[in-house]
Amino acid sequence: MKLEEFQAKKLFDEHGIPVPRGRMVTTVSGAEAAAEELGCPVVVKAQVKTGGRGKAGGVKLARTPREAGEAAGKILGMNIKGFVVERLLVDPALSVAGEYYLGITVDRKRKVPVMMVSASGGMDIEKVAAETPEKIFFHPVDPHKGLRFFEAKEMAFKVFQGKKNALDAASVMVKLWRCMNSLDATLVEINPLARLEDGMIIALDAKMVIDDNALFRHPDLESLRLPSPAELKELEARKHGLSYVRLDGEIGCMVNGAGLAMATMDVIKHLGGTPANFLDIGGSSNPEKVVHAMKLLVSDDNVKVIFVNVFGGITRCDDVANGLVKAVSTVDLKLPMVVRLTGTNEVEGIKILSEHGIKAFGDMTEAAREAILLAGKGGAGR
Ligand code: GDP
Ligand code: MN
Numbered sequence: 001m002k003l004e005e006f007q008a009k010k011l012f013d014e015h016g017i018p019v020p021r022g023r024m025v026t027t028v029s030g031a032e033a034a035a036e037e038l039g040c041p042v043v044v045k046a047q048v049k050t051g052g053r054g055k056a057g058g059v060k061l062a063r064t065p066r067e068a069g070e071a072a073g074k075i076l077g078m079n080i081k082g083f084v085v086e087r088l089l090v091d092p093a094l095s096v097a098g099e100y101y102l103g104i105t106v107d108r109k110r111k112v113p114v115m116m117v118s119a120s121g122g123m124d125i126e127k128v129a130a131e132t133p134e135k136i137f138f139h140p141v142d143p144h145k146g147l148r149f150f151e152a153k154e155m156a157f158k159v160f161q162g163k164k165n166a167l168d169a170a171s172v173m174v175k176l177w178r179c180m181n182s183l184d185a186t187l188v189e190i191n192p193l194a195r196l197e198d199g200m201i202i203a204l205d206a207k208m209v210i211d212d213n214a215l216f217r218h219p220d221l222e223s224l225r226l227p228s229p230a231e232l233k234e235l236e237a238r239k240h241g242l243s244y245v246r247l248d249g250e251i252g253c254m255v256n257g258a259g260l261a262m263a264t265m266d267v268i269k270h271l272g273g274t275p276a277n278f279l280d281i282g283g284s285s286n287p288e289k290v291v292h293a294m295k296l297l298v299s300d301d302n303v304k305v306i307f308v309n310v311f312g313g314i315t316r317c318d319d320v321a322n323g324l325v326k327a328v329s330t331v332d333l334k335l336p337m338v339v340r341l342t343g344t345n346e347v348e349g350i351k352i353l354s355e356h357g358i359k360a361f362g363d364m365t366e367a368a369r370e371a372i373l374l375a376g377k378g379g380a381g382r
Pocket of ligand 2: 051122191192205
């Protein structure tokens, strides 16, 4: 689970790492009020789970509350690398004298956490790594002993000038390690870790990824999940026992089994169509599940046709057919639907469907062609 900057800064703060005392807001007036309260100048920052916000125009300096409001107006709703900005962090702007990089992540090759420190902070660290790798210092952390102060100090003196700066930075390093370790993070990153004109060492940016497999140990962190509308739909689907991933295409797929769902998307693509989603309704033909799946598909405006592809094994085709008939009437389906049914009781299943005016195929390619044709993609007949 990736956290947004304001969330990571709060956790850093709880671990004693110096961070600016900002406010998270979601509106223009909220940004103005925060600027008023904090005192100007402030920086208004887009909260999205991606880096490079500065370059994208998602970080703006404001000298008055009015300017903070204007900046908020520009940044809210902005699309940064596919993320739409819904939240902002208003931080007091500080006078920066130097920008450094500090991060700890899990090195999969060495199978230990590795701390990275560089004096080339504030910019894209991947770029630094590619162009001037000698400017990044690495230190593998013994996960049992943890990062000890003398190790941090040795790293800090490679990058920071002066004893006080180096000791302050070393202290941030140890705290950052403790934060990562105690919260089961797979990444903690401060870019830039800034040296202010008054000599303070402070985290101006914060990135953090929590290991999803360890979240059960941190039930309080679960509330930090800020799902996008698409992710909300996927979470809702999971509650009904469905695996759903939305895609950008036009053919809404309802399939039993993950393998068949993948194969269905492949066939659609191969024949020139575009799948609107991955949807595995699982092994059972529970009609409730089919209804939920249908609701999910029709709630996507991109979907032009529904393609049901079911292989009856333990799942019986007549059960599926009954579920589909129920789903069609429950959601009052207006979209065209193509069904492919094969396997156990397929003759009965196809009969039930045709009695209700639903056309069913036994062959997957034929059915996919029909779906693509109905979606108006013209991929059929190839
Ligand atoms: P990113 O581009 O997504 O990594 O966003 P950052 O939080 O790193 O912000 C981008 C840049 O804005 C930083 O590298 C800083 O140079 C600058 N910045 C952020 N906060 C402040 C601040 O309080 N004062 C000053 N002077 N610059 C800041
Ligand atoms: Mn940054």
